[in-house]
Amino acid sequence: MRDKYMYTDRLAVGYGNKILIDDIDINVEKGQIIALIGPNGAGKSTILKTIIGQLDSKDGTVYLAGKKMSEMSGHEVSVKMSVMMTDRLKTELMTCRDVVNTGRYPYTGRLGILSAADHEKVDEAIELVGGEDIADRDFMEISDGQRQRIMLAKAICQEPEIIVLDEPTSFLDIRHKLELISILKKMVKERNIAVIMSLHEIDLAQKVADKIVCVKGDRIDRSGEPDEIFTSDYIEKLYDIRKGSYNELFGGIELERAGGMAEVFVISGNGTGIPYYRKCQREGIPFATGIIHENDVDCQVAEALAVEVIKEKAFNHITDESFERAVEIMNKCKSVKCTLDVFGDINVENKKLYEIAKSTGKKIL
Amino acid sequence: MKRDRRLRYGIAFTVLAILLIILLTVNIKYGSVDMTVKDIMEVFAGKGDITVSRIIMDIRLPRVMAALVLGGALSVSGYLLQTFFGNPIAGPFVLGISSGAKLTVSVAMIVFLGQGMAVSSATLIISAFVGAMLSMGFILLVSGRVKKMSMLVICGVMIGYICSAITDFIVTFADDSNIVNLHNWSMGSFSGISWENVKTMSIVIFITLACTFMMSKPISAYQLGETYAKNMGVNIKRFRILLILLSSILSAVVTAFAGPISFVGIAVPHLIKRMFKTAKPIIIIPACFLGGAAFCMFCDLIARTVFAPTEMSISSITAIFGAPVVIKMMVNRQEDKNA
Structure with a gap:
């Protein structure tokens, strides 16, 4: 068995005094992509936010590289884990390159000045996401999809061992969706990092993830390999699909049929x-x-x-x-x-x- | 691109430095009695007329130094608050922090003067800091409940009014002899500042500024929002407390010596960011200091020369030049939102 790189032990997540989901046991190995799927509002983001420490856990523990994450220093976590969340960034007078630069901060000195080697890593990351042409433009003046790619470059140049992504493909067009997924695949394979992300596109999840975790309202409904999860019956149950259907062979959805007598x-x-x-x-x-x-x-x-x-x-x-x-x-x-x-x-x-x-x-x- | 930026920073810093030197000279030169450059040179060389020397060394130089140091501190304080609240219209004056400091300083002055004791620079600073922290605490309390920045600013302005009202109330009951001083000061003025004052304020402000500058890295991480700052290893809680402390110290020192000064904290950082085309703290913190210094020296020059020998309050002048900048900024932002 391979090492669990990041795992949660009976983690409970929620807001305020309210526990949304408890008894969460997720584990991610290096070289593996885990996808969280499930209906809107099921708690995928809440789980991810708790894992990265943005929300306090209500119970249980998150372990990173064999240590309790709550006992690690901010710096220790920052060189191991990078994140890409859905919060809309509001930057002031920052070019895309400036935003990517921030990914190198854990490696810079007291004043945060980047070395030539750091700049090289930034260039590399920008190139990887195909962002060379927008690198010098203001971050606020580019499209949502472009911003997502820049944020990915930032996450990459932080040189993490695990990347946590919350709906990374939501604003991307089809080409960039595919590209983002292939970049992640490549990173996982070449750099042996771990990826945990939430995805709305179940067709993508089926194709990219090594393991699927199904989140539904108050519980982790099921988790396992894609072929165990992506059956028509289960997906229709998980998302409570009433109009239309899910095709397990195509991994796609069909709309509701036109009913009545055949014409x-x-x-x-x-x-x-x-x-x-x-x-x-x-x-x-x-x-x-x-x-x-x-x-x-x-x-x-x-x-x-x-x-x-x-x-x-x-x-x-x-x-x-x-x-x-x-x-x-x-x-x-x-x-x-x-x-x-x-x-x-x-x-x-x-x-x-x-x-x-x-x-x-x-x-x- | 990188070279373009370096060039821009270089030019902008040079422009600010030249501006500062010119303003320094002009401020010493003009006043109720105009000096020539030759007079000034002579005084600095230790020669020259005794009256001229007195005017320059005891009145004009400490005053212009105070404008320099306090103006710079005020604008850095504004920049920190804007970073903290993630909003460019935050500043020590609109959030009521200056007024809070004003209130406690007036109380301290009346108590001390009433008992016939002199008010030391340290007492002024400490009492101002207490007031600043009180207002700040209140603003933080409110900001936990209202997320909208406009509401926060309105609350700040209200706090400002309440503090000013109480200050006026206290001043009314103060001894006649104190009223003149208190009144001048509570309107905002760089007059009557001694070398001892300049020394104390400089020590406190430059130490605070050095600490602020050392925080450039977490500040720039924080500019991407809490989530990402945390992911970059910033201890958010400690960082927020430090930011509040530093900005409160800076605005408290300003208020302790010059009273509340409006709009510098908002207008200067905005102009400086536009001038440098960046919001990077490592550049903007020193640039804001220089910009704020130049802005306040310029405003003080106008305050004491235009209707000489009558002096205007410094706040009136900073408002005349600063408020339009703020209005322009808000209109632009609204247009960006609508677009």
Whole structure:
């Protein structure tokens, strides 16, 4: 077993006299990323704020590098742990480089003057987050996303052994989300640091984290490896999803289906159906679809969005039974859409279905 | 970029130094009796007319030195308070700290003078410090409950009014002979300062300033907010207490000798930050001192020469030049918010 680098022992967190969550046992190893997920207001930030010492713990202990953190000096903690929180910084006449510079403070002398080596580390960190072009601009004049990247550079150049991040991706566009995650991954791998962060994007959490901690209101609901956590059932329960659904294979969400009697019958397969399903969902048109094999990618989305799905077992030929059901349902629909343009041996019935639709005078979309 | 900055700092410091030298000369030169540069040189060389020497050495020089030291202290005190509250309109005057010091100093003066005792510089400073801490304590109490800075400033102004009212009340019942002195002082003035005063205030202020300068590092960490300062290893509790103590000592000393002086604590740090284009304490603390010194020397020059021989209170002059800066600053901030 690897060393626990940072861990909490029966930690209780909360505000004032109120305990929000107790009995928290989280442990982070070096070279590991831990993600805290859970609904809004579940207490992810409160836990992180308590870990970094911004909030007092109500009970229990936080250990860092084998020592009680409460007994370590501010300086001792500052060279081991860096943080990136969600508080909006209000700076006065500070360039982005000035902000990153502050990350080197634990290493500077009494007056906080940076050495040439410090400046090099700052440049390195700025380059790592792709902030060279904004380095000399005023910190207040850049966008939220850019600010987040600069704050990451600050956290990095503090040369910590653990980084604590509270929703680091919230203001980032998709490219920078990916970049931030890859930077963290790289840091973890190359410098063998530990990362603990809260994430709203469960798809990212699933892909980046080595361990997931699920926070729900008054407790740590569950923790474990991503594949144990990210099941459709559990995620829907954790976030109390009522409209729409979570797809464990895609790691993504689908909106609520358009309910009612199916108006359109979609003949699809091989992934061709998904764009059309989504179109129907957006326009609020209830639809049925078939005949799809269970291992077809269309099936994943169809299950979430279609009123009815005529499925066939994976790798099998389509049975007469399924075909007859498909005809029956199609006959009840006003119109038919075929998204396939090639048919193969095992879905030749779909071609037949389409021909029936045309010959019976269904409106072909 | 880095070189540009160094150049800017260099130029700005040079400008401030030159300004200071010019103001020093002009302040010694002009007054109820105008001197020539030659007179001044002669006095410093130990020669020259005895009356001229008296005027320069006993009246003008201590006065201008007091303006220099106290003006600098006041503006550094403002800068510290602005850092503490994270707001540029905080200052010893608007937060009622100067008025608190004024109240306790008047009480001390009346008590001591009433018993026929002389009031020493140390007594003045200590009583002013007590008053400053009382006001400060009250402001901190309020700031724990109201988070909005504007409310805090209003509370500060109210404290100021209450303290001034009580001071006026006390002054009314003071001995006639004391009233003249007290009245002058309580309006704010650099007049009547002795070399002994200058010596004491300089010792206290320069020690305090040295401590403040040594705190440059935690101050600049604190500028990023408490969370990050803590993460950089700053002991927040101790830091906050120190900041309060240092700024209170500085404003207390100013009030002890020159009475309450308005707007210097807000306007000067603001102008200095714009001039240096940075808020870094390691640069701004010394720059604020020089700037505050120049500003107060300039204002004192006007206070005693424009309507000579009648002297105006120093606070009226600092308000005329300082208040517009503060208004401009608040308007700009509001516009930034709306944009």
